[in-house]
Amino acid sequence: MIFLTRKAEFSSAHYYWIDSWSEEENRRVFGKCANRNGHGHNYTLEVTVAGEVDPVSGFVVDLKQLKDILEREVVSVYDHRHLNLEVPEFRTSVPTTENIAVAIWKRLDGKIPNAKLHRVRVYEMPDLFADFYGEQT
Amino acid sequence: MKAYLSRRYHFSASHRLYSETYDDAQNREIFGKCSNPHGHGHNYTVQVTLSGKVDPVTGMVCNLGELDSFARTNLIDRFDHMNLNTLDCFANRVSTTENLSIEIHGIFARFRSAHLERVHVEETSNNSFDYAGDAKSPAGRL
Numbered sequence: 426m427i428f429l430t431r432k433a434e435f436s437s438a439h440y441y442w443i444d445s446w447s448e449e450e451n452r453r454v455f456g457k458c459a460n461r462n463g464h465g466h467n468y469t470l471e472v473t474v475a476g477e478v479d480p481v482s483g484f485v486v487d488l489k490q491l492k493d494i495l496e497r498e499v500v501s502v503y504d505h506r507h508l509n510l511e512v513p514e515f516r517t518s519v520p521t522t523e524n525i526a527v528a529i530w531k532r533l534d535g536k537i538p539n540a541k542l543h544r545v546r547v548y549e550m551p552d553l554f555a556d557f558y559g560e561q562t
Numbered sequence: 563m564k565a566y567l568s569r570r571y572h573f574s575a576s577h578r579l580y581s582e583t584y585d586d587a588q589n590r591e592i593f594g595k596c597s598n599p600h601g602h603g604h605n606y607t608v609q610v611t612l613s614g615k616v617d618p619v620t621g622m623v624c625n626l627g628e629l630d631s632f633a634r635t636n637l638i639d640r641f642d643h644m645n646l647n648t649l650d651c652f653a654n655r656v657s658t659t660e661n662l663s664i665e666i667h668g669i670f671a672r673f674r675s676a677h678l679e680r681v682h683v684e685e686t687s688n689n690s691f692d693y694a695g696d697a698k699s700p701a702g703r704l
Contacts, residue, residue: 441621443619443620454620454625456627518621519620519621519622520621521616521620521621521622522567523565523567523616523621523622523623524616524621526565527563527565527616551570552569552570552571553567553568553569553570553626554567554568555565555566555567555568555623556565556566556567556568557565557566558564558566560563561564
């Protein structure tokens with residue numbers, strides 16, 4: 426079993442806000458992230474897949490194919506978008522780094538040929554990242 | 563829905579590697595330039611990894627403001643711009659980054675809002691140390 430990691434980047438706007446809470450409660454819990462005008466980040470996505478090395482090609486997965494899948498499923502949907510306003514999964518959940526990692530896992534799971542999705546890591550900034558390994562028992 | 567959250571913190575401190583068990587010559591032999599009696603310093607980076615269920619309402623493993631505040635009080639304020647050898651925790655232990663990792667693990671183990679998985683401490687860009695408690699291998703999953 427070999428683990429292969431591919432990076433991709435996207436830049437997006439977001440804010441943290443829960444409609445059923447008062448403005449005071451949102452500000453108390455989410456601090457400056459609750460600014461309704463939004464703010465943004467350069468996100469870095471690292472997708473790790475696990476699989477066997479093909480004895481002929483020497484690949485776990487075709488890197489070009491993996492790059493295209495990340496572009497189609499994630500980057501083209503998230504990049505230069507407002508996550509709360511333009512990405513369907515964040516109409517009902519707060520676009521925290523944790524939820525973004527979970528959402529990207531759901532977008533990619535089962536779509537990578539010949540390899541198993543192992544980990545989705547999302548950096549909101551160099552000093553903060555979230556990891557998701559799928560539903561764990 | 564379990565996720566892992568990692569946050570990096572930075573502080574600058576001085577130290578000297580020296581054990582009273584050894585004489586000066588032995589200290590120099592074992593610890594090399596790190597045993598310089600006047601001390602030396604590093605910009606340390608601490609990467610803390612916490613795990614927990616993603617709260618279905620807030621979307622968070624734990625509140626980052628709360629974690630940052632905890633780190634400020636218990637890590638940064640305690641270690642930043644200090645000489646590690648003068649701190650109580652290094653009164654009887656050499657201030658290696660291995661021992662520092664164990665100390666910092668003990669600090670974040672007291673943070674109650676998420677489960678501590680491990681700490682990763684970078685002394686320089688070429689030296690880093692991991693501690694996940696005695697029962698775990700930090701090289702495992704993460």
